[in-house]
Amino acid sequence: MRKKTAISKNIQPNVENLPFTEYYQSIPDVRKVPRGTITVRQQLIYAISDLTGKSIYTIRRWATGKIVPLPLEQEVIADLLKSDVETLFPEA
Numbered sequence: 001m002r003k004k005t006a007i008s009k010n011i012q013p014n015v016e017n018l019p020f021t022e023y024y025q026s027i028p029d030v031r032k033v034p035r036g037t038i039t040v041r042q043q044l045i046y047a048i049s050d051l052t053g054k055s056i057y058t059i060r061r062w063a064t065g066k067i068v069p070l071p072l073e074q075e076v077i078a079d080l081l082k083s084d085v086e087t088l089f090p091e092a
Contacts, residue, residue, distance in 0.1 A: 010040070017087045048076070074088065
């Protein structure tokens with residue numbers, strides 16, 4: 001696992017109160033970045049992975065809405081995005 005670094009400092013809070021899947025989709029996905037550069041979406045995935053101990057593949061499944069994280073993991077994501085669990089995961 002990576003240490004908690006400046007990556008999580010670049011994560012923007014969920015000020016628009018979007019559900020987690022919509023928040024993830026609202027982040028620009030820049031495909032043409034120099035090699036070795038981490039996109040904002042990747043930074044979010046890595047930060048959540050570091051905090052929860054889950055794989056990046058699991059985090060992507062959460063972000064795309066294929067599966068819903070457990071309540072403890074939902075709280076960690078809500079803390080990172082400075083939002084509440086009910087807003088991020090309304091169906092859970």
